[in-house]
Amino acid sequence: MNFVVLQFPASNCDQDAVHVLKNVLGHNACYAWHKDTSLGDADAVIVPGGFSYGDYLRTGAIARFSPIMQAVQNFAAQGGPVLGICNGFQILTEAGLLPGALVRNRSLQFRCENVFLKTENHATPFTQTIPQDKILRVPIAHGEGCYFADEETLAKLNANGQVLWRYVDASGQATEAANPNGSLENIAGVCNAQRNVAGLMPHPERASESLLGSADGLVIFESLVKWMGAKRAA
Amino acid sequence: MKAKIIITPKKAVVDPQGKTVQGALEHMGYQGVGAVHVGKYLEIELTGTDKEAARQQIDDACHKILSNPVIEDYRFEIE
Numbered sequence A: 001m002n003f004v005v006l007q008f009p010a011s012n013c014d015q016d017a018v019h020v021l022k023n024v025l026g027h028n029a030c031y032a033w034h035k036d037t038s039l040g041d042a043d044a045v046i047v048p049g050g051f052s053y054g055d056y057l058r059t060g061a062i063a064r065f066s067p068i069m070q071a072v073q074n075f076a077a078q079g080g081p082v083l084g085i086c087n088g089f090q091i092l093t094e095a096g097l098l099p100g101a102l103v104r105n106r107s108l109q110f111r112c113e114n115v116f117l118k119t120e121n122h123a124t125p126f127t128q129t130i131p132q133d134k135i136l137r138v139p140i141a142h143g144e145g146c147y148f149a150d151e152e153t154l155a156k157l158n159a160n161g162q163v164l165w166r167y168v169d170a171s172g173q174a175t176e177a178a179n180p181n182g183s184l185e186n187i188a189g190v191c192n193a194q195r196n197v198a199g200l201m202p203h204p205e206r207a208s209e210s211l212l213g214s215a216d217g218l219v220i221f222e223s224l225v226k227w228m229g230a231k232r233a234a
Numbered sequence B: 001m002k003a004k005i006i007i008t009p010k011k012a013v014v015d016p017q018g019k020t021v022q023g024a025l026e027h028m029g030y031q032g033v034g035a036v037h038v039g040k041y042l043e044i045e046l047t048g049t050d051k052e053a054a055r056q057q058i059d060d061a062c063h064k065i066l067s068n069p070v071i072e073d074y075r076f077e078i079e
Helices: A014-024 A067-077 A087-094 A151-159 A218-233 B015-028 B051-066
Strands: A002-007 A028-033 A044-047 A080-085 A101-102 A111-119 A134-144 A147-148 A162-166 A187-191 A197-199 B002-010 B041-047 B072-078
Touching: A002 A014, A014 A028, A014 A218, A028 A067, A044 A067, A044 A087, A080 A087, A087 A101, A087 A197, A111 A187, A134 A162, A147 A187, A162 A197, B002 B051, B051 B072
Parallel strands: A002 A028, A002 A044, A044 A080, A080 A197
Antiparallel strands: A101 A147, A111 A134, A111 A162, A162 A187, A187 A197, B002 B041, B002 B072
């Protein structure tokens, strides 16, 4: 499979993502610079974490208008899978590819810690190999990860199964204490109505090898690989 | 000409910055502070002379990039 990982000025999780895809999973992974206009023969696109364009104006606001994002818009419109992680999630909401927005953490603190995630919908390209009832332990590192959407959008997300992950405690309960940033309904990640674009604030690429303390994040990339394999075979 | 743009968080969006500033003001003894909303102020210097064309252009830019309509409101004046 060919993964393309985007690079904006001040992306900083791009190399981690490529490392996991290449060295842990054994797939092709290359970078696309923000000024590029083509994604080449990408099977999937990863929009990585970081502080693109210095987070100026709003997180993701300027990256969303870079030339490569036009290619991502076209790729997504044709059903290509796109996963945004942390700043990548922020960019995808700014681009209108995902509903809602990410705002300043309610605590005003930059939170850098492990969180627990419960998968809410297992029937998507990003979650299909995650075992039922498996609680994922994955790190977060952000100051603006508080998920917000208006009531109508939120109701739609819940009704359509577009909430993919919620912050929970170790026993799987979505408590206020388990919510690191004040996200509405403990939402950690969502997908679009077509299920081919997803974003999450936690960093699965930082938890894809047991040497790093957790390999729970790997299953998200494995889901994507399996889904693309089935799509290719079809 | 100059565009003066004010961007504020929507009422429905939690504004922890505003709440924190409000707490500080109260702590310092300032009376009667009902609420604080922290937003952004932008000044854009314009080289053209057509005020109406500038207004349309700034409105478009505010909607597309300068604010995020999901979480923010904006208003501006051209002078």
